[in-house]
Amino acid sequence: MKRLKYLAVIITSLLLVFTLTACGSQSLSSQNIYENDKKSKTVTWGVKADTKLLGLVDVKDGQEKGFEIDLAKAITKKMYGKDAKAKFVTVTSQSRIPLLKNGNIDAIIATMTITPERQKTIDFSNSYFDAGQSILVKDGSPIKKVQDLNNRTIIGVVGSNSVQNVKKFAPKAQVLQLPDYAQALTALKSGQGDALTTDNVILAGMAVNNPGYKLQGKAFTTEPYGIGINKGQTDFKSAVNKALSEVENDGTYNKLIIKWFGNVPGFNYKEVLRNDSSTNK
């Protein structure tokens, strides 16, 4: 009986510690990020480290590279001036929202689709990219479209909404969720699944690096990517939106699109250009 009492004390104190840490981080994230960053002239962005073309840490020099990285740098400069610095913290689909909530990062620019479920937890900027979900298969695979995946195994990544989406189109598919895209791709190569699903731009990056694998079928969803911002950070959010539309209007956005997506087979970059008078879109 005495032992049980000790146990109860231990468990209660553990719960208390958890609740207290939760409270602590709440107050950190409720500070005004816009003013804080203005003083330090630094914005801390959560970015992907494993997504070629969008956000990738180059193993040779340890630098983050990709469309989202360049866009984040451009937005930071528009927000706080030429000498402002963008700091990058690598996140995964699974860790990005918790890291934002507890104040480790100011904003997420990491292939995150604007969804109603996520909007309950965090705020989004205006969309900065329009992706669509698709599938990646091995050359010669019998799978032609997402519906062919019924009764087959499909690989996704924990925390991305693509695993929930694919169930709508192929309800009988078995879904395996792996920790990140690198591992998901390796699992596909090992034959642990018949296809890999996520947004077409991410898959395009994989197809570029891995001959023998290709994007299959049309995108079956629209995935508007948004910059994730903590709830209540209205100053910061409107500053980001303002900077984003400036970047789109002065042509920087389209330059970045052409830089990163200009030469990707199977991906028509002209569809994602914005506010560009020269292409009449």
Added chain:
Amino acid sequence: MIHLLTSNWNEFISGFGWTLLSSVLALFFSLIVGSLFAILEVVPNKFLRIIGNIYVEVFRNIPLLVITMFFYLVIPLYVVKINGFTAGTIGLTIYTSAFIAETVRAGINSVDIGQMEAARGQGMTFWQAMRYIVLPQAFKYVIPPLGNQFVNLVKNSSVLAFVAGFDLMYQGNAIASQTFDTVNTYIIVGVFYLIITLPISYYMQHLERKLA
């Protein structure tokens, strides 16, 4: 937290079931494999001793995740297709068996050498003496450290989450990323692990008192 638990009850319970199944399988096989290699490490034959030593030293000193990834990603490429659950359980068995082998070997060595000599003097073969005289005494000594290994095994089974083994941690990750309620999800997952590990701890203490 209650709402989180009830609305994701099926996921938690199926994760709990796979974790339990994987732990029980790995516990059973690692005990057998571990004991075998422990005996190999003390047999008179030098060649067998070397094999036992290599097995233990190699698998004791490689991270569990590496062993599991090897079975999940490499074996399917060249040998046979195995799913995440199997790969995880095999990895867990091999990894734990190396530790169990060391534990049991220590137990065997702590049995007075005279016991073995006396048994051999009675006309028993090495294996008979091992089976009937030395091992029963050895296991008595190693119950406390074995209990530790079993508890570690259950906790290490969370490696299945990395190879889509549908275990408790895998479900926890999925639920946390869908509900965004990270703190409460992992508290619940932790409590589910306690449900498995605490009885093991208590049973091992009970066994220790009974046999000591």
